[in-house]
Amino acid sequence: MRIPFSYWWNKVKEDGSFAQNYAVVLSGTGLNIGIQVFVTPILTRLYTPEAYGVYSLFLVVSTNLALIASLRLPQAIMLPKAESEFRALIRIGVVASAALSFFYFVVLFFLKDQFLSFFNADKLIPYYYLIPVMTFLVCMNQYFGSWQYRNNLFKKSVAVDTSISIGVRGFNLAYGFLSKGTLLGLVFGDMLGKVFGLILSWKLILKERIKGLYDGVSKNDLLQAFKTYRVYPFVNLPGVWLEMFSGQLPVLFLSFVFGLPTVGMLSLAVGIMDIPKRLFAYSATSAFYKKAVDVYESSKNGLGALVTKTLYFLLAFIVIPYSVIMVFGKELFAVVLGGNWAASGSIARYLAMYYVIELLCVSLGSIFYVLRKEKVLFRFQVGFLFVRLMVLMVSYILGFSVDATILALSIANVVLFSTQLWVVFDFSKLNGYKYNGIVWGAIIISVAFMFGLRFLMHEFGLM
Template sequence: MRKALARRWKEEFGQVSQRGSFANSAAHVFSGSSLVILSQLVLTPIIARIYGPEAYGVYGLFLALSLNLAQLSDPGLFTAYVLPRDHDRFLDLVRLDLICFAAVLLLMLPFCLAHEVIYTWVPAWSILGGWALLLPLGVAVQFLPNLFTNWLIREKNFRASPYLGGGTNLFLRVFNLIYGLFSKGAVHGLIVGEVAVRGVGLLAYWKAIGHGALVRVLTFPPWARLRETLHEYRMHPLVLFPERYVALLGQQIPIFMLVFDPVALGQFAFAGGLLLMPLRLFGYSLGVVFQQRIAESQHDKPHDLPRITSGVFNRLMMIGVVPFAAITFFSDVIFQWVLGDAWLVSGIYTAYMGHFFLFRLVSEPLTSVMLVKRRQHYLLIFQLIMLAGRAIAAFAAERMFGTADAIVLAFTVVSTAAYLFYMAMLLRNAGVPWMRPVLRMLAIVSALDVLFALMRFWTTGTWFPGM
């Protein structure tokens, strides 16, 4: 067993040096993403001590609204960028996205200007105050980098995008640190950093894409051609867009349910942000390359899909199982020691969500399988069922127990079970016999859970965080 595992790792590292290989392309993306994670590991503890949970709660609501509106700006066409073989058809997809983006900005502007009226309808949102006026910029700095990133993936420029994103995130944390020190942890500080730094970062994306290419995309063809392109890729706005938006709403259920308590909201938002780190580092690194590779294989070598999918699944599982087991059983201890007593609850929430994010890490990069197979409608059905399950569980927990802990735990239990099913569904649709790899992963996770639970009991006297 050990020899087989060692041989497997040796083969993986050997492929990194092979130019154009899957591992080589993923390594380019990984190297840029690692800059983001390194900056988070070094600066996040300091920034968290400066701002505190309430500031993260206000920022969490601002970010949730920005992400919702940015999602509405893309009618599911981002993931279609890699599909057209004709470059003009690809540019038409970008133009359609820009039209939707402009429409969303125009529609939201009156609501932002009349934010005081909105607060009378939704009093909990009043924690944003006048900073709601920055929401259009918040939407722009979420939408445009995603557009440019998918453009760079289309061009197979796997090196540029992660470095641009990594550099922006590094400067964002440095800005938050400096601004927090001078403003003494102002509640709005994280919002200012989000808009200012990411806005400046758009200039770097502009340079990477090229001025000429952007001028060309802004030269609109006849509407009849755009309509023809939209009709060709109609399944994306009809099925994929609703699926993505429903998925986003499902993930944000605790945010909108905890908004009445900015401190609890901040604890949850901070925990979720940290758990996303390995997803961005490893899941994104393999996911963007996987998306490009299976799109190509579907045209040329469709029989390679099961092999490629199984390889990515095994890589992600090997990467994630041990770190997430450690996070699940020791996050509260780590948070209390590194961040201080104010963030202990966030450590407990992190423990609750450990297995959920492990299954997300392994499954979400494989979602492209459903796109190339033209089975997007299955994703929508899955997300609708999971949204209903999450909402029912979270509302029931709030009614029965009335605590933030109960809401987060109920949300997590449903999400974990749903993503386990999702993982099996993706493997099956890729043509991979799903039962054996899923059961093997569950056996490994269970064994590690027992091991880390015993280690925790030996060191702390409790079996699990929060007990």
């Protein structure tokens, strides 16, 4: 049954609805991505692959540490029904983040040379202290972001994020031009953006509610809140960290084996490939999670319909962009970003093999949390890490090239994400084989069309 456009338009206009919240987040994310698309071809001519490599390695280290420091509690912020429980939970998170960030500083003070030299990042050694600072900033941005979504402050949150995105890109351009592409220019821009993001969120969005954190919260309230949500630091956190770490293994591996310029090539490829993921998956995740919680509380059998609608919506927008990259990636990167980045386009072609499936898993993965299937997700995350680690070890032993290593990882990821997506369908009481078949059918048809287009362009001398 076809749903008329007027139905969706009315849903978008309905205050506080899933459609409106998603539309607001999507529009803000789309604007931020538009800024990135406009600025990136300029940045790639200001900053070298090594500068992108430094930035990528810095982010990998700081985000991994931030995930641990946050105790994964930002994910639980939307769940407490009582305001006192919410205040206790966020206070636990902020104190833990600050304490662990300071601990990281102490450890790096003594081990910075050994740690950074291992990844061929000696140029980062004088700036080691920026890593724990960035760690704390990431944690606080996560808490503030979840806090805003908890209170349905989507419009204000998007306005702040967009303002910060414009400011960061402007800083990167100006600093890159004046410093002639210094290695740490991208790092400085990201850190400043997070600092100003916190300030704007505090002053413009959460000002009155932040005062509530200082209301009386007893030690018993803190202990009870931690006990209630202990699954996040003790079960959810290890699994999510394993998933993040296994996903970022290529950065660490390439840095160790091939050096920072190669990491820069991978970093740019991932950044471009993440555009559809950021536009659709990350925007959908927050709104989908909240809607899935509401649907499951009202009707245990309603998740299947929500998953199906979200699946079709995402497929309609993501299959073609990734198919274009898979077929034309190398040429597009060379033309748009500069000839020095053609190798990055080759890497992007391999990544596109599994990005459609990964995007769907990211968007629909909240099902594991809604159904309290965190242990199942944890098994997947352990499996992901093990398989990826084995692939990289074999690549290192056999002396694979960069392209061969990325191709092997991409094939492994296709199998891993397809299996996880099947389980998501099954938990939603949908036929996993049927809906996986729909996904792969859409991918195969789109890629075949792009290869046909490439053949015609070659025949007519357009390539």
